Structure formats: C-alpha cells, structure tokens
Amino acid sequence: MKLILTTALAALTATAALADGHATTIRMGTEGAYAPYNFLNDAGEVDGFEIELGNMLCEKAELTCEWVTNEWDSIIPNLTSGNYDTIMAGMSITDERDEVIDFTQNYFPPTESNYVALSDDADLEGGVIAAQTNTIQAGYIAESGATLLEFATYDETVAAVRNGEADAVFADRDALLPTVEESGGELVITGEGVPLGGGVGMGLRESDGELRDTFDAIITDMKADGSLNELITKWFGEDAPQY
Numbered sequence: 145m146k147l148i149l150t151t152a153l154a155a156l157t158a159t160a161a162l163a164d165g166h167a168t169t170i171r172m173g174t175e176g177a178y179a180p181y182n183f184l185n186d187a188g189e190v191d192g193f194e195i196e197l198g199n200m201l202c203e204k205a206e207l208t209c210e211w212v213t214n215e216w217d218s219i220i221p222n223l224t225s226g227n228y229d230t231i232m233a234g235m236s237i238t239d240e241r242d243e244v245i246d247f248t249q250n251y252f253p254p255t256e257s258n259y260v261a262l263s264d265d266a267d268l269e270g271g272v273i274a275a276q277t278n279t280i281q282a283g284y285i286a287e288s289g290a291t292l293l294e295f296a297t298y299d300e301t302v303a304a305v306r307n308g309e310a311d312a313v314f315a316d317r318d319a320l321l322p323t324v325e326e327s328g329g330e331l332v333i334t335g336e337g338v339p340l341g342g343g344v345g346m347g348l349r350e351s352d353g354e355l356r357d358t359f360d361a362i363i364t365d366m367k368a369d370g371s372l373n374e375l376i377t378k379w380f381g382e383d384a385p386q387y
Contacts, residue, residue: 168207169207169208171211171227173214173229173232174194174195178216181233182194197251216277220244220245223347226349231245246347248359250343251346260333264334268311270289270290272310274295274310284314293310312334317333321380346359
C-alpha cells in the first residue's frame with residue numbers, strides 16, 4: 145500500500161507544482177540511443193534534436209529540466225509509474241499508445257519509414273526484416289509476409305543487417321538517413337517508403353494535463369515563429385519535413 149501511494153504521489157508532483165505556481169524540476173525521459181533524435185555524445189551526455197528542444201521548452205516554461213535515460217522497451221511503463229514526467233524519445237503518436245499515455249501535438253511531422261539493406265535486391269516481402277521492439281515499424285513487419293527479427297536498440301537492428309542476420313532493417317527514415325550516409329556506400333535505402341504514425345510527440349501521464357498544455361502551447365508558438373523549423377533543419381538537414 146505504501147508503494148502504491150508513493151508512486152501516485154510521484155505522478156502528481158509535476159502537475160501540483162505547476163498549479164501552485166512553484167518552481168519545479170521536470171524529469172525528461174529519453175532513450176539516448178536514437179540519433180539524431182537523442183543520443184549520448186562523446187562526453188557521455190544526452191544530446192540531439194529532442195534534448196535541445198526539450199531544454200528550450202523547459203526554459204520557456206520557466207521549469208528546470210533533468211534528463212533521465214531509459215531503455216526503449218520499458219520507457220512507457222516507467223513513465224506511468226512515476227520514474228520521470230515526460231518522454232522525448234522519437235516516439236510516434238499512435239492510437240494504441242494514446243490509450244495508455246497522453247501526447248502533446250507532434251513536434252516532428254509524420255514521415256515515412258524505410259528499408260535499408262546491403263543491396264537493392266534484398267528480399268523485403270519474404271525475407272528477415274530487423275526492427276526495434278515495441279515500435280510502429282515492428283508492428284508493421286509483424287503483419288506483413290516477412291519474418292520479423294526484433295532487437296532492443298536501433299544500433300542492433302543495423303548490426304543485424306551488416307552481419308547477415310537480417311536482409312534489411314525497417315525504421316524511421318530520419319534515423320536511417322544518417323546511418324546510410326555514414327556507411328560510405330555499404331548500406332542503401334531500398335524499396336518503397338511507408339507512411340506510419342502521426343508524427344513524433346512528447347508523451348506524458350494522462351493525469352498531467354496541465355503540464356501537457358504548458359508544453360503544447362510553447363510548441364504551437366515555436367511552429368508559428370519558425371524556431372522549431374530551424375531546429376529541425378539543424379539536426380536533420382534542409383530536406384527534412386517542416387511545419
């Protein structure tokens with residue numbers, strides 16, 4: 145009973161502090177393994193598009209941000225249990241996830257998912273396709289005629305293609321493009337792109353409506369003044385989708 149009450153109190157901390165007008169620390173959950181959305185830099189610190197955006201959101205909201213890294217597979221359960229207050233981890237907005245947590249509007253537009261392989265003639269329809277577990281890409285492959293091979297991290301899915309375990313990897317185009325560019329021609333984008341999800345948004349507990357509205361309003365302002373597009377261009381290039 146004590147554990148249940150402790151978790152419930154932790155989940156209400158952020159919203160209660162906002163309602164009282166008191167300064168508070170917001171714990172921002174991320175994976176730290178999905179460049180350029182989020183990753184660990186050479187100094188071992190969280191970095192990337194979402195880290196810079198999240199810090200900007202907190203600054204504009206006059207909140208203190210504290211980043212927490214968490215493995216992707218348990219990132220939603222650890223949000224709902226109160227281990228942090230938000231998720232900024234390249235998470236696509238889907239109806240299934242929205243039944244468990246709440247989302248701000250998207251801060252990265254809906255984009256295609258793509259296949260990447262060692263050659264253009266990879267078997268995408270009946271072969272083995274690698275995808276990160278609990279992603280919309282893994283769900284899509286599971287319903288296709290291909291064999292799904294799931295891994296805990298994005299890097300492991302790419303490694304599976306390189307070592308011959310998988311014929312291709314299926315992931316967000318914006319994560320795959322830097323990987324392909326850095327491969328020096330070893331990896332290629334192949335097949336048709338597949339539109340999935342409603343864009344990337346910040347995940348929050350359903351009980352934290354005030355915190356969601358606070359961040360949502362700032363995202364709206366950043367779309368209107370062009371500053372969000374500037375940040376997207378900085379991290380994803382001039383060809384990235386914008387608002």
